[in-house]
Amino acid sequence: MTPTPRRLIVGISGASGIVYGLRLLEILRSVEIETHVVVSNAAKVTLALETDRKLADLQALADVWYQTNDIGAAISSGSFRTEGMIVCPCSMRTLAEIANGITGSLLPRAADVVLKERRRLVLVARETPLHLGHIRNMAAVTEMGAIVYPPVPAMYARPASIDEMIDHTVGRVLDLFGIDAGVVRRWREAPDEPGGEPNGV
Numbered sequence: 001m002t003p004t005p006r007r008l009i010v011g012i013s014g015a016s017g018i019v020y021g022l023r024l025l026e027i028l029r030s031v032e033i034e035t036h037v038v039v040s041n042a043a044k045v046t047l048a049l050e051t052d053r054k055l056a057d058l059q060a061l062a063d064v065w066y067q068t069n070d071i072g073a074a075i076s077s078g079s080f081r082t083e084g085m086i087v088c089p090c091s092m093r094t095l096a097e098i099a100n101g102i103t104g105s106l107l108p109r110a111a112d113v114v115l116k117e118r119r120r121l122v123l124v125a126r127e128t129p130l131h132l133g134h135i136r137n138m139a140a141v142t143e144m145g146a147i148v149y150p151p152v153p154a155m156y157a158r159p160a161s162i163d164e165m166i167d168h169t170v171g172r173v174l175d176l177f178g179i180d181a182g183v184v185r186r187w188r189e190a191p192d193e194p195g196g197e198p199n200g201v
Contacts, residue, residue, distance in 0.1 A: 013042065013091040
């Protein structure tokens with residue numbers, strides 16, 4: 001029997017911060033995780049507004065690419081085995097769809113499947129400030145088993161660039177799946193790095 005490869009579903013919605021999703025896919029390729037990618041129509045607009053990358057560049061980072069209207073895709077079924085899903089970035093619209101079980105397109109459908117199968121779902125929710133509706137939806141998906149992970153920079157790592165901040169955030173998201181891509185500057189794990197000095201013991 002052929003073992004199932006390590007698979008992750010990656011959803012990219014139309015929220016600002018599509019660079020997080022791009023970097024996530026780049027890192028997953030480097031650690032040989034099979035990626036199954038679905039991108040919302042709004043995300044394609046964000047890609048053009050926020051980067052110089054083309055849709056073909058994004059598609060090239062995926063092992064398997066799905067159209068957003070492909071409701072019969074493998075990732076729409078719980079019998080297709082994956083380790084879970086990351087929505088990166090996750091817009092408030094996508095968060096609301098997941099929180100309320102609205103599965104009219106493949107991205108929220110795949111997330112719904114991950115939840116019903118009790119697999120890990122991480123939503124890199126990108127919005128600020130938040131109104132009560134956003135917070136209630138975050139509470140709802142958390143009660144359903146998802147993890148809401150806003151892309152908040154970790155200043156204790158003393159990032160020298162935006163790229164370092166992005167890598168740290170994406171690396172910490174992957175930590176939630178037990179994937180160490182070597183891009184996180186960890187607190188007090190290295191004595192020669194900030195915060196890593198021995199604490200008198």
